[in-house]
Amino acid sequence: MNLKDLATKLGLSPTTVSRALNGYPEVNEATRERVVAAARRHNYRPNARAIRLATGRALAVGHVIPVITHNEIMNPIFGDFIAGSGEVYARSGYEMILSVVPDEMEEATYRDLMSRGTVDGVIVHAPKTDDPRIKVLKDLGLPFVVHGRSTGSELDYNWVDVNNRRAFQRATEFLLDLGHRRIALVNGRESMDFAVRRRTGFSDAMAARGLEVATELLSTTEMTEINGYRSAENALSQAAPATAFLCASMLQGMGVRRAIQGRGLRMGRDVSVIIFDDDLSYLRNGEDLPIFTATRSSVREAGRLSAEMLLGVISQPGLPPQHRLLEAELILGQSTGPAPVL
Numbered sequence: 001m002n003l004k005d006l007a008t009k010l011g012l013s014p015t016t017v018s019r020a021l022n023g024y025p026e027v028n029e030a031t032r033e034r035v036v037a038a039a040r041r042h043n044y045r046p047n048a049r050a051i052r053l054a055t056g057r058a059l060a061v062g063h064v065i066p067v068i069t070h071n072e073i074m075n076p077i078f079g080d081f082i083a084g085s086g087e088v089y090a091r092s093g094y095e096m097i098l099s100v101v102p103d104e105m106e107e108a109t110y111r112d113l114m115s116r117g118t119v120d121g122v123i124v125h126a127p128k129t130d131d132p133r134i135k136v137l138k139d140l141g142l143p144f145v146v147h148g149r150s151t152g153s154e155l156d157y158n159w160v161d162v163n164n165r166r167a168f169q170r171a172t173e174f175l176l177d178l179g180h181r182r183i184a185l186v187n188g189r190e191s192m193d194f195a196v197r198r199r200t201g202f203s204d205a206m207a208a209r210g211l212e213v214a215t216e217l218l219s220t221t222e223m224t225e226i227n228g229y230r231s232a233e234n235a236l237s238q239a240a241p242a243t244a245f246l247c248a249s250m251l252q253g254m255g256v257r258r259a260i261q262g263r264g265l266r267m268g269r270d271v272s273v274i275i276f277d278d279d280l281s282y283l284r285n286g287e288d289l290p291i292f293t294a295t296r297s298s299v300r301e302a303g304r305l306s307a308e309m310l311l312g313v314i315s316q317p318g319l320p321p322q323h324r325l326l327e328a329e330l331i332l333g334q335s336t337g338p339a340p341v342l
Helices: 003-010 014-021 029-041 048-055 077-092 103-116 132-140 164-177 195-210 225-236 248-261 300-315
Strands: 060-066 095-101 121-124 145-148 159-162 181-187 217-219 244-247 272-276 293-296 325-326 330-331
Touching: 003 029, 003 272, 014 029, 060 077, 060 103, 077 095, 077 300, 095 103, 103 132, 121 132, 121 300, 145 300, 159 164, 159 300, 164 181, 164 195, 164 244, 164 272, 164 293, 164 330, 181 195, 181 225, 181 248, 195 217, 217 225, 217 272, 225 244, 225 248, 244 248, 248 272, 300 325
Parallel strands: 060 095, 060 121, 121 145, 145 159, 159 325, 181 217, 181 244, 244 272, 272 293
Antiparallel strands: 293 330
């Protein structure tokens, strides 16, 4: 079946069908879903070579992942993001090109992708404060969307982010309402923009109650289980130990739980724990009743939204920078309870 045959079956023009399949934003969602469903039903596949020749596009999106200072590709969050964005690429006839490179080769990789015409755009992962990649990509003229934001950047750019500051502010307020005052923050590396925003939300909530942040209860590390365990061991060893933990990831929360249990304490009764990002495909937060109280925002959905935004920017280069801020939901689990009476 060719494009004209599919359009005839749907009672639409070939142009509308083509635009629906290629993610053009002017096609409404109901029409897009109808066209995509029909294409799948009739096993229609657009002729990629013809589209490339007609549009001058590569029909590919790049993801450049540095692996020396932090191995993003091993993070389960990255896997869910790629799954979400990959759904959009497949639906729109785009390929995904994943480049895993040393940190110092990242800028050169973007330049190479641009000069060779290998991709039509890229998604930038794990933005830092005042991230230099934004200026590089702006100067190159290569369409891009940042998953996250970069505090300090003077340039406007396309981004999809979750409201990290508000999520951690709400989580801290919840613990404070339970009577906790010795709250440990187990954060990601604060060279990362999201970690700065999360610490700001935590600090703002404490300050609003007239409380000082206990610096001995703060840690900023790679978001792994072992680092969560080490951070908890330190916070629980203080003369005035932490009664609650706010963790930047589920992996850190798992390490914190191990440290709590290793001391013969019970999570949710003796020590409370809140985690971030519990809505992951292969790292579930329990079954019917969540194990951890969590601030939840779907990373897979962020991947879909980022990919849709990028394909829209590619199809309409004159669009002003697009922004999408998602709010996290506070999910109650078994890991939180009133502060213990000392």
